[in-house]
Each structure stands twice: as structure tokens, then as C-alpha cells.
Amino acid sequence: PPCRYTGTPADISAPPAGPESAPPAGPGSAPINDSCLTPPAERSERERASDDEKVESRQSIERGFKRWFPTWPTNLDDSEAEARKAWYRLTPDERREAIELTPAYLRAREQLGRSKTRTVAAGKYLHEKRWQRLGAVAAAATNPPTVHKPFSKGWQALAISRLLEPDAPMPAMTPFLQQTVKAGGPMADRVRREHRQRWAWPKVSEMYAAAEQFRGQVIDGAIVAAGEGFKSYHIDSAEVQAFRRLYERMDWPWPRMGDAKWICFPAIEAGGSVEAAIETFKATISEGQGDHDAA
Incomplete structure (x- = not known):
């Protein structure tokens, strides 16, 4: 059967809009900007951008380590892997402090007579946060x-x-004192104690x-x-x-x-x-x- 027109015929113009205002908004809340409403393609793009930011942050941490580690006096003999692990365990503020206070820490050690060949390992400096001891170390160096x-x-x-x-090496007891200790008893304890007190x-x-x-x-x-x-x-x-x-x-x-x-x-x-x-x-x-x- 022939189709029936259900709208305005193509050769007739639509009537003009009435002068009435648009109906007011309903009493319900505005739509929630839920991530579930975000199209899958856009959501995937945002997640990729977030992952890229994490990668950049890790790269920044690694660049900081590579700049700092060669400045440590014993870096040629230290375990770089151990130092890197300690570096990554620090907070951003702690890494910044470790870098900024490294020169002052090394100067304080030199003033205390510590040679570079006996400097604490880089990983130990980071793990124990040795720069936080700088106040006590500097005070000892200046006193x-x-x-x-x-x-x-x-x-x-x-x-x-x-x-x-630790006890210092002690001289041997006289034969008489050795016999006294060997005999045991309270006198043996006294002889042994007095010998140690005198020489250790x-x-x-x-x-x-x-x-x-x-x-x-x-x-x-x-x-x-x-x-x-x-x-x-x-x-x-x-x-x-x-x-x-x-x-x-x-x-x-x-x-x-x-x-x-x-x-x-x-x-x-x-x-x-x-x-x-x-x-x-x-x-x-x-x-x-x-x-x-x-x-």
C-alpha cells in the first residue's frame, strides 16, 4: 500500500515557533559527570596520558640518580644497584635534601679527618639518610x-x-696466677677479674x-x-x-x-x-x- 505522510510535507513550510518560553528545568539534579559516561575511546586516551605521566616521573627520578651518583667519592667501588634501590625508596623531598647536602656532608667528614677512601658507601648514605646527621657531624668538626x-x-x-x-691484647699471667685460676673458686674469679681490669x-x-x-x-x-x-x-x-x-x-x-x-x-x-x-x-x-x- 502507498506510504502515508506522518510529518510536514516537503513542499509546506514548518510553522514558526511560538512566543512562549522554553519549559523550566525539572526539579532533579544536574547530570553527574561520571567516568562511566565517558566514551570508551576518550577514557582509554586519558588512561594512556596518565601512564605517560608516571613513566616521565620515573624517568625524572632515574635522571636525578644518574646525576648524583657520580658525585659520590666512592662511586667507582660502590654497588650502583644498591644505591639505586635506596634512592628510589626516598621521598622526593629526601632526594632533594640528599643532593643539596652532599657537598656539606663530605666537607664535614674531611674536617673530621675522614679520607675519601674511607667515605661511607653511597647506598649507606642514602639508606641511613646520613645528611640528616649533618648538624651533629658539623658540630664535632668545628669543636x-x-x-x-x-x-x-x-x-x-x-x-x-x-x-x-674491645679488650686490648693482655700479657700472660705468671705461672702462680695461672695455677690459681686453674684451681677455680672465688680466688680464681678475683685474679682473672683483676688481671683484665689492669690490662684490657x-x-x-x-x-x-x-x-x-x-x-x-x-x-x-x-x-x-x-x-x-x-x-x-x-x-x-x-x-x-x-x-x-x-x-x-x-x-x-x-x-x-x-x-x-x-x-x-x-x-x-x-x-x-x-x-x-x-x-x-x-x-x-x-x-x-x-x-x-x-x-
Whole structure:
């Protein structure tokens, strides 16, 4: 059958629009700009752009590492892979600080007498964030050695730091003392302890002997700074007695104090112990001086 016209015939113009305004918008919310409404092609393009930005960021990190690593004095001997892993684990701010403070850190080490051949490895510098120690390192470099009297903060800091060192080689006991130790018992323990106290820390023994002559010690600025947290205790105080018992357990020689009534030791925190106080001091001197041993 012939088709019927359902609209305006082609040869008749459409009537003009009426003067009425467009109907107002409905009360519903405006359409949500949901990513699900984004056409798949456009969404794919956006994701590719985001991936490109991530690649650029990684490339920027790598370029920064390649610029910094050759500036480290031991880069020819260091593990570049380990340094790179440590570099990528840093935050952007930490990488910026590591770069900016590298020259100052190296200058401070040179002032402390650290040669380039003993500089800490690049990966260790990054992993331990050594540039954050720069304040303490620089302070030690700018503090010259000074003389300190016996039993003062600096003097005791030096003595304890030396007691924390490994035992020095000791001379053999006399045949009589060897027989006494071999026999066992309380006398054997006493002989063994006194032999170690006399010979295992010769530098401390020299300090004690000099103290009996009222002679002080020339002490490095880093050790003096580490001893600033020490406190002066009366020799009859419970704190000094606790330190004395610790010395006995460690076989450390106790200073010969003569008429002195006061001596300095690491401050004991409320509810803390002398062992904890010594460990805190040990950590302090390791922070200031450990670079040389770890290099």
C-alpha cells in the first residue's frame, strides 16, 4: 500500500515557533559527570596520558640518580644497584635534601679527618639518610679538642667510650696466677677479674694514673659533646653505687678517686637503669663517630 505522510510535507513550510518560553528545568539534579559516561575511546586516551605521566616521573627520578651518583667519592667501588634501590625508596623531598647536602656532608667528614677512601658507601648514605646527621657531624668538626679535669663530664665520657671498646691484647699471667685460676673458686674469679681490669683497657689505666697526679686529658670535641648529657653524682649516692656494680659485672676498672667526692656519669632517666644510661651514651657516640668505622 502507498506510504502515508506522518510529518510536514516537503513542499509546506514548518510553522514558526511560538512566543512562549522554553519549559523550566525539572526539579532533579544536574547530570553527574561520571567516568562511566565517558566514551570508551576518550577514557582509554586519558588512561594512556596518565601512564605517560608516571613513566616521565620515573624517568625524572632515574635522571636525578644518574646525576648524583657520580658525585659520590666512592662511586667507582660502590654497588650502583644498591644505591639505586635506596634512592628510589626516598621521598622526593629526601632526594632533594640528599643532593643539596652532599657537598656539606663530605666537607664535614674531611674536617673530621675522614679520607675519601674511607667515605661511607653511597647506598649507606642514602639508606641511613646520613645528611640528616649533618648538624651533629658539623658540630664535632668545628669543636676543637680541649682539656678536661678528672671525673668531669668530658673526662668520664672519654673513659667510658674507651671502656666500650674491645679488650686490648693482655700479657700472660705468671705461672702462680695461672695455677690459681686453674684451681677455680672465688680466688680464681678475683685474679682473672683483676688481671683484665689492669690490662684490657690500657688507655683507661693511663687516664686513671694521670688523674692521681691531678692531670686532665685533651679530649676531642665530639666526645665532649656526647658527654654534655652527663650528670654529677656524689660518690655515696645510690646512682654511683649502681654504676660501681655495673663496672664489677663488666670487669671494668673503677677510677681511683682519692679525695674527690663527685663524679659524672650518664644521666639516669626516671625509672631507668644504669645499663640503659650506658646504652644511650653508646648510641650517642656511635652517631657522632660511627661513620669512620662503617665507611
